Amino acid sequence: MRPGAFRYLAATSLDEVLENLSELGDEVTLLAGGQSLIPLMNLRLARPEVLVDLNRVPGLAGIDLVDGELRIGAMVRAADVASDPIVTGSLPALARAAAFIGHPQIRNRTTIGGNISHADPSSELPGVLAAFEGSVTLKSLRGERRVGWDEFIVSTFTNSREADELVVDVRFPVRPGWSFAYDEVAPRHGDYPLAGICAGVQISDGIVRGMRLVAVGVSDRPVVLTGVAQFALGRELDAATIKELGKVGREEVSANDDAHASSEYRKWLVGTLINRILGNLVLEQR
Amino acid sequence: MKINGTHDDPVGIRADTRLLDYLRDQQGLRGTKEACGRGECGACTVLIDGRPVLSCITLAVRVDGDVETIEGVTAESAELRRQFAEHGAFQCGFCTPGQIVRGVALLRQGLPADDNALRAAISGNVCRCTGYSGIVSALRAAEENIAMADSGENS
Ligand SMILES: Cc1cc2nc3c(=O)[nH]c(=O)nc-3n(C[C@H](O)[C@H](O)[C@H](O)COP(=O)(O)OP(=O)(O)OC[C@H]3O[C@@H](n4cnc5c(N)ncnc54)[C@H](O)[C@@H]3O)c2cc1C
Ligand code: FES
Ligand code: FES
Numbered sequence: 001m002r003p004g005a006f007r008y009l010a011a012t013s014l015d016e017v018l019e020n021l022s023e024l025g026d027e028v029t030l031l032a033g034g035q036s037l038i039p040l041m042n043l044r045l046a047r048p049e050v051l052v053d054l055n056r057v058p059g060l061a062g063i064d065l066v067d068g069e070l071r072i073g074a075m076v077r078a079a080d081v082a083s084d085p086i087v088t089g090s091l092p093a094l095a096r097a098a099a100f101i102g103h104p105q106i107r108n109r110t111t112i113g114g115n116i117s118h119a120d121p122s123s124e125l126p127g128v129l130a131a132f133e134g135s136v137t138l139k140s141l142r143g144e145r146r147v148g149w150d151e152f153i154v155s156t157f158t159n160s161r162e163a164d165e166l167v168v169d170v171r172f173p174v175r176p177g178w179s180f181a182y183d184e185v186a187p188r189h190g191d192y193p194l195a196g197i198c199a200g201v202q203i204s205d206g207i208v209r210g211m212r213l214v215a216v217g218v219s220d221r222p223v224v225l226t227g228v229a230q231f232a233l234g235r236e237l238d239a240a241t242i243k244e245l246g247k248v249g250r251e252e253v254s255a256n257d258d259a260h261a262s263s264e265y266r267k268w269l270v271g272t273l274i275n276r277i278l279g280n281l282v283l284e285q286r
Numbered sequence: 287m288k289i290n291g292t293h294d295d296p297v298g299i300r301a302d303t304r305l306l307d308y309l310r311d312q313q314g315l316r317g318t319k320e321a322c323g324r325g326e327c328g329a330c331t332v333l334i335d336g337r338p339v340l341s342c343i344t345l346a347v348r349v350d351g352d353v354e355t356i357e358g359v360t361a362e363s364a365e366l367r368r369q370f371a372e373h374g375a376f377q378c379g380f381c382t383p384g385q386i387v388r389g390v391a392l393l394r395q396g397l398p399a400d401d402n403a404l405r406a407a408i409s410g411n412v413c414r415c416t417g418y419s420g421i422v423s424a425l426r427a428a429e430e431n432i433a434m435a436d437s438g439e440n441s
Contacts, residue, residue: 008301008347031348038343039324042304051301055348079337103410105328105388108337109344189409 003041007050011057014139017166020052022141025163028052032075032114035106060113060168063087069134070094070172074113079104081112091132091172093180093198097124100182103190113167116152119159119221122192126153127216128182130224131198134172138165146171155220178202178210179284181277184217185269187260193217194261195269199277201237203285208232213274218255218266227252228274242278246271287349289313290358301347306330308346309355317356317383321412328411331384333359338391338410356383359390365431366393369424377415385411389425397429 006029011017021028029048031037032055040046054060060075063086070091072081081087081098088095101107101115101124115125116136128134129149136152138145138161152159161167184196195217202210211229214222228249235241255266287294289309299308309315309332321329323342330342335351356363363386369375376382388411398404404422413421 002304002307003302005300005302008345010347031345034343034345034348035325038304038345042323042343053345053348056350102325103328104407105331105338105340105410106325108339189406 003038004044004047006048008053009050010053010055014057014059014166014168017052017054017057018139018141018164020050021164021166024050028163030054030114030117030166032111032117033077033109034114035102035110036114036118036120054113054166065090065174068174070174072112072170072172074167074169075111076113078102078107078110078112078115082107090174091180093131093182093200094125094128094172097128097182097196097198100124100184100186100193100196106190112170116170117159117161117167119153119155119157120192121156121220121222122196122217124182124184124193124196124216127196127198127214127222128180129153129170129172130222131180131200131212131214132172132175133212134170136167137169137171138162139168140164140166144168149222153221175200175202177204179281181281183273183277183280185273195255195266195273197270197273197277199274199281201232201278201281203237203282206236208235208237213249215249215253215270218253218270223253225249225252225270225274237278237282239279242275242282245278246275249274287346288352289315290354291352296346299346301345303346304342305332305344305346305349305353306341309341309353315355315357319380319383321380326412327381327384328388329381329384331387331411332356333387333391336391336394338388340410354387356387359387363387363390365435366390366424366428369428369431370421373420373424373427375416375420375424376413381411381413381415385413385421389421389428392425393429393432397425 027049031053060073062073078098078101135148178200180200182198184193186193198214200212211232213225213228250267250271255263257263319329321327325343332341333354
């Protein structure tokens, strides 16, 4: 249970990271919180040649609201996303989702940049990023670019970062007039969810004007449930409609079968979570 | 890095050394245990700058802060350890150093009032022997006794 040998570089500036990435490309493995990478290295499932440690690099921290977006530095820890007053004030659904990651020891180290980059299909935060139609900022010596979640998260453990690029921040648009929530079902507290839902609704005069619904844990990446949103538009979210929306959601997902849960059970969870979340969001609006 | 209050700047330490191995093999601090070696059980919990982290998935080279191990919290954890014994909060004892270190961090903050929240807070520390009721009641009793002792001192 020990990692194999590798070269270790404790980078102390962003330029140093970018220069190494530019020169060595995919020989470099970036080390953020290490909460996915080090277990993989201990099991020898990952054998990096050069490990570039981001933990001493200034300029990757910070949580702020800029141009209508919540910008979170790549190295901000999950524990801080869960408790930061700017996050809990402006995007409580994100704070709640971050509190579902692993257990306290894991959250103290896990970073938002590492979590999104790792692109685990059962991860909470990629689903929240998808629900908000957020993006990541990628930086390299060639320049900087913003990439929407849909382009960044490709499939299981795969993102669209080029080998010379670094994720420097993750951005969530703040959507005035919308309410978002996140909820999930996991085998035990702290486990990856069997299914999770991030939902956002915009309601005026009791009528749904907009809805975003994203499921995690059911496919190789977050799934946007457009059918449910379409069905909800123009309707009142009364008990009967919410029940119907759960049914639409259950039929819309084609969930995976695996050792943890059957496809049928996951679909059922999606329906139940939709009922639960929308019910609570409506209660909050009253 | 500081270990249990003493400055320690590891020179020539291999980058692939986990904090866990550094503490156990090079510092002789054997109280910190390894069970799963992959971040799932909490046996290897230590505090870095007061926050509980898992030493089996932390590289020693990247640690800058104050590390506290079970050996470093001996005095502070005396009442908690007494209550662990009192409440049957361990059997084989392998998870216990991790539970105590986690417990010390929680007692510093004040335990969550709600039992479900307390159970969530210790969910990273798996115990295969006892079930968790003993651990929860030991934590509660320790907090109460420490508070009583403190108010006794002040009056
Ligand atoms: C017991 C346990 C339970 C867990 N439960 C959950 C859970 O419920 N939900 C969940 O979402 N996760 C869970 N995790 C995973 C944990 O949250 C990981 O920490 C996270 O997925 C990766 O974040 P990290 O900062 O630790 O990244 P690392 O492990 O350091 O890196 C992960 C990957 O991302 C790359 N990377 C890191 N930072 C950057 C960057 N800035 N730019 C580009 N690439 C980068 C790395 O090179 C690596 O390939 C759990 C882990 C454990 C051990
Ligand atoms: S040994 Fe570190 S978490 Fe199990
Ligand atoms: S006492 Fe044996 S694992 Fe907890």
